[in-house]
Amino acid sequence: MNSINKIGTDVLRLKKHEANPILKPNPENEWEDLVVCNPGVWYENGKFTMLYRAAGDDEEHYIRFGLAESTDGINFKRMYKEPVFGPSVDGPDQGGVEDPRIVKFGDEYYVTYAYRPHYPGQYWKFAHDVILLPESGEHSPAVIKGNIANTGLAVTKDFRHWRRLGRITQANLDDRDVILFPEMINGKYWLLHRPKQWVGEAYGTENAAIWIQSSDDLLVWKGPSKLLMAGRLGTWEEKIGGSTPPLRTEEGWLIIYHGVENGGEGHYRVGVALLDLEDPTKVIARAKDFVMEPEFDYEIEGYYNGCVFPSGNVIVDGTLYVYYGGADKYIGLATYNVRELLDYLKKC
16 A cells, blocks of 8 residues: 655655545434544454544533444444443543543553543534533532543443543643553553643643653552653644554654644644654654644534544554544544655654
């Protein structure tokens, strides 16, 4: 598969599949008739498993996960008429779940997901970054008063039966884009995260950025966190966050991240970088230019106009498959040859 579209000699663009969007809202199911986007994807034994974010046309805008499978990575079949994972009845994530990222340890899949204690409402009808807030008393914690997004961890063996392990971020921080590395490094677990409030001189970044942290326990992340990558002012990536689970390559950990212009109020584009295999706190290569941007109707016209947001990736036979949300409404696929991408990154 020729999966790279090079423009000139210094710019690389991922190749978007001609079948895009490969998954759309489903009018037959009320819980997914408005939005289908931002999927986590796992590949094993010839099968692509997709856990996708979905929502219906309800005023509360409850978000749930559906399950789809494919043998070619392009044509996905929905497996159930009902969601396979959703907000709890009375737990901290009862406001909705979103943006799953999948890794596997042993015979279990660990999924990080963002959630809220109260439903967000149809956010595209509000001003930027505005969501619905619950009624709360004077002594309610900040996470309730502000309907702050946290990140939870869930585990499953079949993507049908789940155990919610709990919150893995600090409750009073809007900390999403929390992504586990798919294997232990030097005896520790590692994750990327994006605490929205960690900005300013004390944190070394003007806008939300990507941080990295390690732990001896997948549910306990109390150790120091290090700023991994910050955005670049005046560019396409003033605000950045992690997108897909890091993938081990011969040159380093390949990470795909998203960048937003105008301090976080513009188009979402996609960047790539490499981290050291033995010390993932070290960035060894990072492309200055984006490798994907909104171009087509399914990426420009939706519930966030002008957005490509990857959340799942796998490598199969030397080709990287990148699954992304388009305009917060559809799912698209982009591919590229891993060897050519690594060579490009080594020159950056």
